[in-house]
Amino acid sequence: MIKVNNVVKTFDGFTALDGLTMTAEKGSIYGLVGPNGAGKSTILRHIMGIYRPDSGSVLVDGEQVYENPAVKAKIAAIPDELYYFNSASTRDMMRFYRGMYPNFDMKRYEALAEAFPEVDEKQPIRRLSKGMQKQSAFRLALCCNPEVLVLDEPVDGLDPVMRRQVWTLLMGDVAQRGTTVLVSSHNLRELEDVCDHVGILSHGKVLLERSLTDLQDNVVKLQLAFADGELPELPKDLNVLHTSQIGRVYTLIVRGNPAEIKTRMAVCAPILMEALPLTLEEIFIYELGGEDYAVRDIVL
Incomplete structure (x- = not known):
């Protein structure tokens, strides 16, 4: 060891x-x-x-x-x-x-x-x-x-x-x-x-x-769409690392248990919600984003 x-x-x-x-x-x-x-x-x-x-x-x-x-x-x-x-x-x-x-x-x-x-x-x-x-x-x-x-x-x-x-x-x-x-x-x-x-x-x-x-189980990428096309107010204690939008689809990088996060987000009534695991490269970028790393604004 x-x-x-x-x-x-x-x-x-x-x-x-x-x-x-x-x-x-x-x-x-x-x-x-x-x-x-x-x-x-x-x-x-x-x-x-x-x-x-x-x-x-x-x-x-x-x-x-x-x-x-x-x-x-x-x-x-x-x-x-x-x-x-x-x-x-x-x-x-x-x-x-x-x-x-x-x-x-x-x-x-x-x-x-x-x-x-x-x-x-x-x-x-x-x-x-x-x-x-x-x-x-x-x-x-x-x-x-x-x-x-x-x-x-x-x-x-x-x-x-x-x-x-x-x-x-x-x-x-x-x-x-x-x-x-x-x-x-x-x-x-x-x-x-x-x-x-x-x-x-x-x-x-x-x-x-x-x-x-454990790393991959503690950070999740959520892809969401809503009926009116707008991202609603999110639960206040949701630990969102990054938010981006392409068309009507929003991508949220959220720290926490994926199943619990999906349950919390269900109250926002999305018409589309998909949870995807992050790659090590994505985890690396978003964890260092909190440290003001130069690539913190990359949209994945």
């Missing part, structure tokens, strides 16, 4: 993390989402043990990560910007990883050649395309058999077939080995398909942290 408690981190007077708190359960895929500059990469580097928090704690299985080789041996990572030794091939890096990670699985390394058949393991990684470099990175990271896998924009540069291949491998490790996967990505549609839990970051804090099911 990953537990981040009230972490603060500043760089030259700029507060990158401002009391960030989050928890990722063992054997789950936790998605970190947020606008650029929200602190996603910074907290990932704390969890990898690269940064020391100014205050607060970062624990993996109850132990501090920073300067703790035993804990770091359980963690593998694929950063957004890959870095390997100059002229090192995939096979060269395999030998390096095998010396660093006690659980490195050589049999799996050989078997995964079939999953990434286009990657020449003897070719210097820096000479490979971006997509091929990512495939090489996944092959190496998965063979470390980590308990925690930290991914920053992990499938950027991969084609759709290879993206599916990678996610299938990751979800297999979560199901079979109990691997905890922490992933930051701007591809919210993809995260929606794979994540158990989601944390929405803004200004160095976690605004919202819930299971994806």
Whole structure:
């Protein structure tokens, strides 16, 4: 389990993390989402043990990560910007990883050649395309058999077939080995398909942290039409995040239980009322709309 408690981190007077708190359960895929500059990469580097928090704690299985080789041996990572030794091939890096990670699985390394058949393991990684470099990175990271896998924009540069291949491998490790996967990505549609839990970051804090099911069950998109074409006065305690209109159809984004909201709205006598679940992307936009995020006036 990953537990981040009230972490603060500043760089030259700029507060990158401002009391960030989050928890990722063992054997789950936790998605970190947020606008650029929200602190996603910074907290990932704390969890990898690269940064020391100014205050607060970062624990993996109850132990501090920073300067703790035993804990770091359980963690593998694929950063957004890959870095390997100059002229090192995939096979060269395999030998390096095998010396660093006690659980490195050589049999799996050989078997995964079939999953990434286009990657020449003897070719210097820096000479490979971006997509091929990512495939090489996944092959190496998965063979470390980590308990925690930290991914920053992990499938950027991969084609759709290879993206599916990678996610299938990751979800297999979560199901079979109990691997905890922490992933930051701007591809919210993809995260929606794979994540158990989601944390929405803004200004160095976690605004919202819930299971994806709970998130979608707590916000609803209502499409409504009324006989006179006008939106009536709504119940005063209805938590409406956004209202828009196209023709005679009004769209309301409302926080709360969908069934209860429909019951409350029935008193307004709509001639049309349909409740639709929000996508993770829509939840992201409207939750950050409350934080004066730049896209708060988007009409969906």
